[in-house]
Amino acid sequence: MDLRKNSQSEIAKQARNLGIKIYFNHVVTNTFGYRRINSVELMELSDDGNTTIGNKIKLNCDCLGISGGWTPMVHMHTQSGGKLDFKNDDQVFIPKEIDNDQISIGACNGDFDLETIIDKTVNKINIFLEINNQDYKNTKVECSIEKEKRNIWLLPNKIPLGKTKCFIDFQNDSTAKDIKLALKEGFRSIEHVKRYTTTGMATDQGKLSNMHALGIIADTAGVKMGTLGTTTFRPPFTPLTFGTIVGRNVGKFFEVVRKTSIHDWHVDNKAQFENVGQWKRPWYYPKNGETMHDAVQRESKAARDSAGILDASTLGKIDIQGTDASEFLNRVYTNAWSKLSIGKCRYGLMLNEDGMVYDDGVTTRLAENHYLMTTTTGGAANVLGKLEDYLQTEWPELDVYLTSVTDHYSTASVCGPNSKKIINKIFPELDLSDENFPHMSFKNTKLDNINCRVMRISFTGELSYEINIESKYGKSLWEKCISAGQEFNITPYGTETMHLLRAEKGFIIVGQDTDGTMTPSDLQMDWIVSKKKYDFIGKRSLYRSDTIREDRKQLVGLLTNDPKEILEEGAQIVSDTNTKPIDMLGHVTSSYFSPNLNKSIALAVVRSGKNMKGQKLIIPMENKNINVTVSDTIFLDKENKRLNA
Amino acid sequence: MLNTHYPQITDNKLNDVEISLQEPISKINLRGKSKEFFAKVGKVLSLILPNEANTSSFSENFNAIWLSPDEWMVYFKNDDEKVIFNKLYSEISKVNYGSVTDISDQWICINLKGSKIYDILSAGCSFNFDQFLKTDGLSTQTIVNHIDVILHNKNTYNINLFVRRSFSEHLCLWLNDSAKFI
Amino acid sequence: MFLINCPFCGERDQSEFSSGGEAHIVRPKQPTELSDDEWAEFLFMRKNIKGVQFERWNHSHGCRKWFNVVRDTSNDKIHSVYKMGEKPPVK
Numbered sequence: 039m040d041l042r043k044n045s046q047s048e049i050a051k052q053a054r055n056l057g058i059k060i061y062f063n064h065v066v067t068n069t070f071g072y073r074r075i076n077s078v079e080l081m082e083l084s085d086d087g088n089t090t091i092g093n094k095i096k097l098n099c100d101c102l103g104i105s106g107g108w109t110p111m112v113h114m115h116t117q118s119g120g121k122l123d124f125k126n127d128d129q130v131f132i133p134k135e136i137d138n139d140q141i142s143i144g145a146c147n148g149d150f151d152l153e154t155i156i157d158k159t160v161n162k163i164n165i166f167l168e169i170n171n172q173d174y175k176n177t178k179v180e181c182s183i184e185k186e187k188r189n190i191w192l193l194p195n196k197i198p199l200g201k202t203k204c205f206i207d208f209q210n211d212s213t214a215k216d217i218k219l220a221l222k223e224g225f226r227s228i229e230h231v232k233r234y235t236t237t238g239m240a241t242d243q244g245k246l247s248n249m250h251a252l253g254i255i256a257d258t259a260g261v262k263m264g265t266l267g268t269t270t271f272r273p274p275f276t277p278l279t280f281g282t283i284v285g286r287n288v289g290k291f292f293e294v295v296r297k298t299s300i301h302d303w304h305v306d307n308k309a310q311f312e313n314v315g316q317w318k319r320p321w322y323y324p325k326n327g328e329t330m331h332d333a334v335q336r337e338s339k340a341a342r343d344s345a346g347i348l349d350a351s352t353l354g355k356i357d358i359q360g361t362d363a364s365e366f367l368n369r370v371y372t373n374a375w376s377k378l379s380i381g382k383c384r385y386g387l388m389l390n391e392d393g394m395v396y397d398d399g400v401t402t403r404l405a406e407n408h409y410l411m412t413t414t415t416g417g418a419a420n421v422l423g424k425l426e427d428y429l430q431t432e433w434p435e436l437d438v439y440l441t442s443v444t445d446h447y448s449t450a451s452v453c454g455p456n457s458k459k460i461i462n463k464i465f466p467e468l469d470l471s472d473e474n475f476p477h478m479s480f481k482n483t484k485l486d487n488i489n490c491r492v493m494r495i496s497f498t499g500e501l502s503y504e505i506n507i508e509s510k511y512g513k514s515l516w517e518k519c520i521s522a523g524q525e526f527n528i529t530p531y532g533t534e535t536m537h538l539l540r541a542e543k544g545f546i547i548v549g550q551d552t553d554g555t556m557t558p559s560d561l562q563m564d565w566i567v568s569k570k571k572y573d574f575i576g577k578r579s580l581y582r583s584d585t586i587r588e589d590r591k592q593l594v595g596l597l598t599n600d601p602k603e604i605l606e607e608g609a610q611i612v613s614d615t616n617t618k619p620i621d622m623l624g625h626v627t628s629s630y631f632s633p634n635l636n637k638s639i640a641l642a643v644v645r646s647g648k649n650m651k652g653q654k655l656i657i658p659m660e661n662k663n664i665n666v667t668v669s670d671t672i673f674l675d676k677e678n679k680r681l682n683a
Numbered sequence: 684m685l686n687t688h689y690p691q692i693t694d695n696k697l698n699d700v701e702i703s704l705q706e707p708i709s710k711i712n713l714r715g716k717s718k719e720f721f722a723k724v725g726k727v728l729s730l731i732l733p734n735e736a737n738t739s740s741f742s743e744n745f746n747a748i749w750l751s752p753d754e755w756m757v758y759f760k761n762d763d764e765k766v767i768f769n770k771l772y773s774e775i776s777k778v779n780y781g782s783v784t785d786i787s788d789q790w791i792c793i794n795l796k797g798s799k800i801y802d803i804l805s806a807g808c809s810f811n812f813d814q815f816l817k818t819d820g821l822s823t824q825t826i827v828n829h830i831d832v833i834l835h836n837k838n839t840y841n842i843n844l845f846v847r848r849s850f851s852e853h854l855c856l857w858l859n860d861s862a863k864f865i
Numbered sequence: 866m867f868l869i870n871c872p873f874c875g876e877r878d879q880s881e882f883s884s885g886g887e888a889h890i891v892r893p894k895q896p897t898e899l900s901d902d903e904w905a906e907f908l909f910m911r912k913n914i915k916g917v918q919f920e921r922w923n924h925s926h927g928c929r930k931w932f933n934v935v936r937d938t939s940n941d942k943i944h945s946v947y948k949m950g951e952k953p954p955v956k
């Protein structure tokens with residue numbers, strides 16, 4: 039069947055010669071069969087193509103193939119930002135010439151016969167490449183050309199539209215009726231009709247259906263095809279398997295894994311791991327079938343009662359050298375650095391230019407113009423990028439060089455009242471007295487002739503030493519600490535215990551107790567913001583009208599009235615459950631059961647929380663309301679006596 | 684005694700790709716801009732730092748890779764006593780001519796040899812190796828399987844790949860896995 | 866995806882770079898002298914152009930240098946690339 043009135047093309051001639059009957063000016067009006075097709079019914083088209091005439095002809099068949107003519111594949115053109123023209127002769131969209139580094143040639147440009155294609159291609163390439171190639175100038179191609187054209191988007195049929203199905207999208211089974219319904223419902227934009235009917239949303243992405251859908255919309259709405267526009271031609275052009283996209287990133291290669299030099303020891307000692315960024319960090323070390331809770335309680339108690347050891351190698355480390363290193367630190371941290379003497383360490387808080395806490399860590403002055411900065415594990419790469427940004431773009435006059443040394447050093451952090459005895463066993467020559475080696479200082483020393491840096495800094499509130507050593511010795515150093523600490527029951531602890539211990543001391547974790555909306559003042563850390571410094575990153579934002587609001591969310595401690603009740607992190611906090619809608623005051627950011635205080639403790643951000651100490655609040659949960667009291671953020675050892683125990 | 688532990692990278696030969704760990708190798712990061720900086724480096728290492736992007740230079744004992752207009756990585760066979768590092772540090776960093784940082788354990792050096800090494804790398808890397816593989820001594824920093832690397836073309840189909848220590852085992856597992864499909 | 870011609874390393878895939886937003890926004894030298902409005906202008910206000918935009922890029926997985934790119938945000942065509950401190954090309 040061919041809906042054209044005639045064709046003189048070679049293929050039509052050949053079909054006739056072979057005795058194949060072609061029903062010109064005919065269309066299929068119905069199909070028959072159960073489960074599979076066995077016959078079709080066809081009728082002749084009226085002159086204007088709006089209706090069928092004459093008698094029904096029935097033909098037996100095994101299958102029915104259909105063809106909708108050619109549609110230029112304009113995907114590449116539009117995906118690189120090109121627009122389309124509508125070519126009325128052929129009823130197709132073709133690329134609109136654009137001033138871009140691309141040309142469309144051949145069928146994708148709407149040229150369907152070989153002679154035109156060769157002609158135009160040579161011409162276009164000559165212009166595009168600014169050459170003058172005449173090799174194909176007089177190429178004569180003998181090929182049959184289809185001159186007769188006829189286009190009908192929705193074939194006429196005597197059966198009412200509801201009684202028969204004119205499929206438009208063969209994958210999503212959307213029909214002409216659906217499209218007409220969409221128009222009746224008031225959808226006009228092609229993008230809306232697409233989503234209402236799902237036409238063109240199957241895996242072929244409308245390659246079979248979109249032109250028909252557009253044609254039917256245009257006919258029904260009485261507008262011109264070219265004015266309707268098209269939906270977006272999105273990549274990929276053909277469906278891809280997921281394998282093509284992800285490659286070998288499956289199974290153990292799904293995500294990149296970073297390991298510390300001590301990783302194998304943690305595995306051998308049954309550590310459960312937590313993902314921190316790309317790092318695998320020991321989470322806790324269960325013994326004899328302990329639950330996580332049991333293990334963390336044991337580890338936390340051991341660290342405060344005797345000694346604990348943590349693999350702190352994942353912290354970001356940036357080597358800072360240059361004559362302006364001190365000035366640079368003054369500009370990036372909120373506190374002052376010029377007076378830090380060589381051999382000393384200082385905690386620093388880094389803000390974004392908007393005044394919100396961005397990162398924190400301890401920085402050590404190694405020499406007059408040489409510092410070692412530590413960053414949070416997750417923030418390491420971003421902090422280095424941000425600091426380089428300021429050096430290269432805002433402060434190119436500063437003589438400062440940054441080099442990442444995160445992987446170069448491995449760090450074993452030994453804490454607890456017996457830590458000094460353990461360090462003394464490992465480094466017998468090192469004078470550990472408070473006079474020689476006070477809190478927040480470091481010593482360069484040697485272990486078996488290998489350079490070590492021992493820093494007396496603490497994230498747990500306990501007396502604590504961090505030993506930095508080149509990573510190839512990291513595991514050996516760790517094992518040395520473990521054996522030296524054996525008589526003191528040195529207990530390896532993971533990130534969960536670390537989080538619990540620091541929460542007892544009210545130390546924040548950037549990214550857990552902060553979320554990019556907390557200023558130092560919100561964290562009750564005004565003490566770390568220098569009043570004297572003229573400028574540092576984020577300073578000006580600390581007294582914007584919004585950041586000085588009294589009713590900002592502020593970090594507070596929470597104690598549950600029932601000391602055994604552990605709050606859920608993320609739980610909402612309210613003061614009154616009777617007035618609806620309930621006013622949300624904030625949420626819990628950190629929550630643990632402290633074995634050292636034998637009660638539940640939590641940190642939370644609460645609106646105007648600073649002035650609410652002692653106030654009763656409510657944490658509404660699914661089955662009950664939990665009563666809590668706002669407290670100080672420091673739960674243990676407010677006087678910092680343990681640091682010098 | 685303290686023992687050394689290197690990442691578990693077993694030497695492997697598969698489909699004409701040889702992967703082998705090259706440690707211990709000392710590595711030093713050098714940064715600077717001043718005339719004095721270049722002069723001191725030249726004096727201590729008998730080497731002129733390359734100033735052309737993506738290239739390297741070498742002297743009898745040292746290789747220097749261009750990392751950026753003011754940054755280089757020098758690598759050489761092991762310097763346990765840190766003699767070279769200490770010398771550079773005191774002649775450059777201490778007197779404020781630039782920065783000198785020991786990064787021996789920051790990066791792990793892995794040697795790749797064989798006619799298919801660029802096929803494996805290209806399975807996880809967008810870098811165009813056309814020029815790189817033709818010219819001895821070229822270097823580049825790029826990403827292989829989402830991991831930052833420094834590549835140094837020693838000679839034909841023989842390159843040193845530097846990867847941060849923490850990523851090295853994962854990258855080598857991936858390289859070995861990819862080699863199976865070449 | 867597109868290629869960026871790092872002014873130091875040459876042409877590399879976009880995945881080696883990170884974008885740093887609009888270019889030529891200079892951090893005020895004396896932030897404390899500014900009113901809330903003036904500071905907010907620096908802190909928050911960006912043009913977000915559809916079309917040719919001057920922006921900052923960092924070759925974060927290569928030489929770690931920041932530089933400027935003139936990119937048409939509507940089709941990712943890069944018109945030119947120049948170093949920090951260099952004069953932007955005239956449109």
Ligand SMILES: [Zn+2]
Pocket residue numbers: 871872873874875924927928929930
């Ligand atoms: Zn670059």
